[in-house]
Amino acid sequence: MSQPRYDVAGIGNAIVDVLARTEDDVLAKLDVHKGAMMLIDEPRAEAIYAAMSQTIEMSGGSAANTIVGCGMLGLKGAFLGKVKDDQLGASFGHGIKAAGVHFPTALATDGPATARSFILVTPDGERTMNTYLGAAQNLAPEDVDAETIANAGVTYLEGYLWDPPAAKQAFLKAATIAHGAGRSVALTLSDSFCVDRYRDEFLGLMRDKVVDIVFANESELKSLYQTADFATALDALRAEVRLAVVTRSENGALAAEGANLVTAPAYPVERVVDTTGAGDLFAAGFLAGYARGLGHEMSLRLGALCAAEIISHMGARPEADLKALAAENGFSL
Amino acid sequence: MSQPRYDVAGIGNAIVDVLARTEDDVLAKLDVHKGAMMLIDEPRAEAIYAAMSQTIEMSGGSAANTIVGCGMLGLKGAFLGKVKDDQLGASFGHGIKAAGVHFPTALATDGPATARSFILVTPDGERTMNTYLGAAQNLAPEDVDAETIANAGVTYLEGYLWDPPAAKQAFLKAATIAHGAGRSVALTLSDSFCVDRYRDEFLGLMRDKVVDIVFANESELKSLYQTADFATALDALRAEVRLAVVTRSENGALAAEGANLVTAPAYPVERVVDTTGAGDLFAAGFLAGYARGLGHEMSLRLGALCAAEIISHMGARPEADLKALAAENGFSL
Numbered sequence: 168m169s170q171p172r173y174d175v176a177g178i179g180n181a182i183v184d185v186l187a188r189t190e191d192d193v194l195a196k197l198d199v200h201k202g203a204m205m206l207i208d209e210p211r212a213e214a215i216y217a218a219m220s221q222t223i224e225m226s227g228g229s230a231a232n233t234i235v236g237c238g239m240l241g242l243k244g245a246f247l248g249k250v251k252d253d254q255l256g257a258s259f260g261h262g263i264k265a266a267g268v269h270f271p272t273a274l275a276t277d278g279p280a281t282a283r284s285f286i287l288v289t290p291d292g293e294r295t296m297n298t299y300l301g302a303a304q305n306l307a308p309e310d311v312d313a314e315t316i317a318n319a320g321v322t323y324l325e326g327y328l329w330d331p332p333a334a335k336q337a338f339l340k341a342a343t344i345a346h347g348a349g350r351s352v353a354l355t356l357s358d359s360f361c362v363d364r365y366r367d368e369f370l371g372l373m374r375d376k377v378v379d380i381v382f383a384n385e386s387e388l389k390s391l392y393q394t395a396d397f398a399t400a401l402d403a404l405r406a407e408v409r410l411a412v413v414t415r416s417e418n419g420a421l422a423a424e425g426a427n428l429v430t431a432p433a434y435p436v437e438r439v440v441d442t443t444g445a446g447d448l449f450a451a452g453f454l455a456g457y458a459r460g461l462g463h464e465m466s467l468r469l470g471a472l473c474a475a476e477i478i479s480h481m482g483a484r485p486e487a488d489l490k491a492l493a494a495e496n497g498f499s500l
Numbered sequence: 501m502s503q504p505r506y507d508v509a510g511i512g513n514a515i516v517d518v519l520a521r522t523e524d525d526v527l528a529k530l531d532v533h534k535g536a537m538m539l540i541d542e543p544r545a546e547a548i549y550a551a552m553s554q555t556i557e558m559s560g561g562s563a564a565n566t567i568v569g570c571g572m573l574g575l576k577g578a579f580l581g582k583v584k585d586d587q588l589g590a591s592f593g594h595g596i597k598a599a600g601v602h603f604p605t606a607l608a609t610d611g612p613a614t615a616r617s618f619i620l621v622t623p624d625g626e627r628t629m630n631t632y633l634g635a636a637q638n639l640a641p642e643d644v645d646a647e648t649i650a651n652a653g654v655t656y657l658e659g660y661l662w663d664p665p666a667a668k669q670a671f672l673k674a675a676t677i678a679h680g681a682g683r684s685v686a687l688t689l690s691d692s693f694c695v696d697r698y699r700d701e702f703l704g705l706m707r708d709k710v711v712d713i714v715f716a717n718e719s720e721l722k723s724l725y726q727t728a729d730f731a732t733a734l735d736a737l738r739a740e741v742r743l744a745v746v747t748r749s750e751n752g753a754l755a756a757e758g759a760n761l762v763t764a765p766a767y768p769v770e771r772v773v774d775t776t777g778a779g780d781l782f783a784a785g786f787l788a789g790y791a792r793g794l795g796h797e798m799s800l801r802l803g804a805l806c807a808a809e810i811i812s813h814m815g816a817r818p819e820a821d822l823k824a825l826a827a828e829n830g831f832s833l
């Protein structure tokens with residue numbers, strides 16, 4: 168097995184986030200489920216947008232956020248995801264390239280516009296996402312650049328890819344290529360509602376060894392195994408995947424590989440401004456530590472540091488120079 | 501003179517801001533003048549954009565920010581400015597309408613794209629703006645909706661309008677209509693470099709009573725009268741306009757009308773995150789107090805409160821519900 172050219176390659180829905188601060192009563196009026204990610208069509212997108220005050224637009228997308236974070240931490244990253252050749256698509260492409268990430272996916276020249284997620288951020292910092300998939304749903308197996316995937320140490324896939332049918336096929340193709348080249352495949356469970364939609368399929372991916380590494384938060388994990396008991400769910404996950412990385416919000420995170428289990432605390436933050444991207448940037452920090460051989464505990468701590476940065480401001484892309492932040496906090500990348 | 505239908509009508513360059521945190525050395529490499537607003541062409545815009553990390557896109561434009569602030573404070577506002585019918589233009593229109601502001605200007609269907617200002621925010625919170633005027637420069641006298649202007653208590657014009665030639669004509673047409681209807685005309689000097697470009701013309705506007713109210717900050721005022729002495733510059737301004745409103749950053753602000761001069765302190769802020777829009781939102785607060793008859797001192801204080809909100813986060817559009825914020829701080833609007 169040759170040395171990988173990319174430390175990590177991500178595949179995900181390529182999305183521009185449209186965020187606004189919102190009072191809780193607006194969520195009730197719009198009949199949206201606080202904390203969730205819901206898929207919406209165009210008329211629904213218009214209704215939600217119309218209810219939003221001054222908005223911020225910022226590139227997003229779960230796996231894209233993670234790979235951008237990896238790139239900012241100095242990893243060689245690649246990202247596959249579909250945008251249209253419109254202004255939002257150009258904006259998305261800028262963010263990817265600004266992080267030094269390879270982005271080979273061809274832009275759509277017709278069909279729906281670049282995907283948008285309308286994100287309502289309530290005073291407690293919680294985000295509620297309403298996603299119009301647009302061009303992102305047309306990511307197809309032919310967009311999976313075999314050379315990129317075969318040359319990436321880890322291929323990182325988001326559970327949200329299970330929503331658009333063609334993207335699911337792209338996911339499976341990428342996993343096959345990665346394993347064929349002796350690489351690892353990671354899956355993030357995305358959110359508990361996503362797990363609820365695709366529980367059996369996600370469990371199948373783990374049992375069939377299509378994925379080797381799973382990133383999950385506590386509620387996703389409990390949803391996956393349909394239990395209220397965290398320890399039970401964690402034991403089940405550990406039995407099925409090589410490496411399990413689980414975040415528990417302010418209670419820190421853990422990584423389990425075989426009999427080895429390590430934990431790390433969350434980084435304290437002054438104020439949780441917006442949780443959008445917290446899991447994505449945690450994964451970025453962990454993957455960066457993992458790629459650089461820092462060991463699980465330091466990798467968890469780096470994940471926690473990146474998550475703390477992202478929840479201290481609006482949006483799921485770092486404002487700070489992540490590499491400098493990591494160095495200031497004692498990480499040698 | 502009939503009761504105005506709009507408390508305030510603004511005319512300005514309709515711009516979407518593209519912001520990113522930047523280290524000071526990047527400003528030097530790009531050869532931009534820290535704190536200034538520079539006009540740039542497309543190749544220059546591409547070079548600056550390429551040097552920016554993860555960006556936030558957010559509607560902006562000086563007068564537009566002010567009118568949006570007025571709208572959020574409960575005033576009836578109108579805004580005239582030119583965007584194209586592209587994604588950024590739609591985003592700009594959303595921000596205006598979300599504040600309940602009347603926006604009658606027809607979208608451009610051809611010609612250059614919606615204007616963008618590439619804003620580099622350094623660690624001290626200072627912003628350096630590089631503006632590609634695009635569609636905004638095609639605001640023309642025929643875009644000045646006479647009915648709107650004649651029915652607005654105050655017509656608020658930005659000095660930046662003096663850059664695009666057709667917009668300057670629109671500015672003068674609006675002032676004539678406003679005065680013909682017995683309304684007031686306000687001018688913000690925009691920035692000291694803008695004053696430097698158009699000093700004689702701005703002085704002419706004041707001496708010829710084309711403008712009745714002037715908003716300026718300390719450096720703009722000193723530039724206008726080419727003096728390092730603030731008191732000298734202030735006396736000169738007071739002699740020429742009915743109402744002078746001057747901001748002095750952390751030293752507060754003052755309003756002078758005839759022999760009457762009042763001052764108010766700045767609102768303390770925990771951390772200056774980004775000064776973009778500080779003057780614009782100060783003007784919004786002052787104009788709201790003025791329209792509601794709160795008196796100059798309370799109007800200055802409301803301006804200071806709005807400025808404090810905007811410099812506490814990235815971007816020139818309020819994150820907070822301004823009206824609720826004003827109420828919490830004892831203002832009855």
